[in-house]
Amino acid sequence: MTTQVDEAFKKIQSSDRVEGFIILDIDGVPIKSTIGNSATVQYSSLVQMIIGISKHMFKKFDASDVLMSMRLHTKKNEIIIILDKLYTMIVIQSPSGVKPPM
Amino acid sequence: MTTQVDEAFKKIQSSDRVEGFIILDIDGVPIKSTIGNSATVQYSSLVQMIIGISKHMFKKFDASDVLMSMRLHTKKNEIIIILDKLYTMIVIQSPSGVKPPM
Numbered sequence: 510m511t512t513q514v515d516e517a518f519k520k521i522q523s524s525d526r527v528e529g530f531i532i533l534d535i536d537g538v539p540i541k542s543t544i545g546n547s548a549t550v551q552y553s554s555l556v557q558m559i560i561g562i563s564k565h566m567f568k569k570f571d572a573s574d575v576l577m578s579m580r581l582h583t584k585k586n587e588i589i590i591i592l593d594k595l596y597t598m599i600v601i602q603s604p605s606g607v608k609p610p611m
Numbered sequence: 612m613t614t615q616v617d618e619a620f621k622k623i624q625s626s627d628r629v630e631g632f633i634i635l636d637i638d639g640v641p642i643k644s645t646i647g648n649s650a651t652v653q654y655s656s657l658v659q660m661i662i663g664i665s666k667h668m669f670k671k672f673d674a675s676d677v678l679m680s681m682r683l684h685t686k687k688n689e690i691i692i693i694l695d696k697l698y699t700m701i702v703i704q705s706p707s708g709v710k711p712p713m
Binding site: 579582 | 641646650651653654658661665667668669671672673675676677678679681682683684685686688689708
C-alpha cells in the first residue's frame with residue numbers, strides 16, 4: 510500500500526479512542542487489520558451483513574441512493590463504518606475518549 | 612401518550628431535516644409513525660434486522676455491552692435509530708439540511 514495510505518492508517522491509530530481498524534476489499538475480504546484474526550473475521554462478516562441489509566433498505570425507497578457511512582454506538586464501544594467504491598473501513602473505538610488498557 | 616411525549620414528537624418533527632419518524636414498542640411493532648403504512652412496515656422490519664445483527668455482533672465481544680444508537684448516512688438520507696429499554700425510535704431525515712418537497 511502507498512506511503513500515503515500508511516500515513517493515514519498511522520494517524521487513525523494514533524487517536525486515543527481508536528482500539529483498532531479493519532479494511533475490507535470490494536469483496537468484503539479483510540486486507541488489513543490491527544486486531545486479532547478471529548475478531549477480524551467476526552467483525553468483517555457481521556458488518557457486511559449489516560451493510561447488506563442497510564443497502565437493501567435504502568434502495569427500496571430510492572434506487573439511486575448510496576450508503577456512505579454508519580455509526581453504531583454502544584455503552585462501551587463505537588463502530589464507524591465508512592464505505593467507498595473499492596474499500597470498506599471499520600473503525601472500532603471506545604466512546605469514552607480513553608484508550609482501553611491493552 | 613402523555614402530553615410530554617407529544618411535545619417531544621412535535622419538536623422532532625419541527626426540525627427542517629426530519630422527514631418522518633417511527634416509534635416501535637418492545638416487540639418491534641410500530642406504535643406511532645408520521646410516514647405512510649407501507650414505508651413504516653418496511654423500515655420497521657429492516658431496521659429490526661439491522662439492530663438484531665448489531666446486537667449479536669457486540670455481544671460476541673462483550674456480553675455486557677448495550678447497543679444505544681445507530682446512524683446510517685447515505686447521499687440522500689440519514690436514519691438515526693435510538694434504542695431504549697421499552698421503545699425504539701427511527702428518525703428519517705435529509706442530510707442536506709433542507710426539508711425535501713412533500
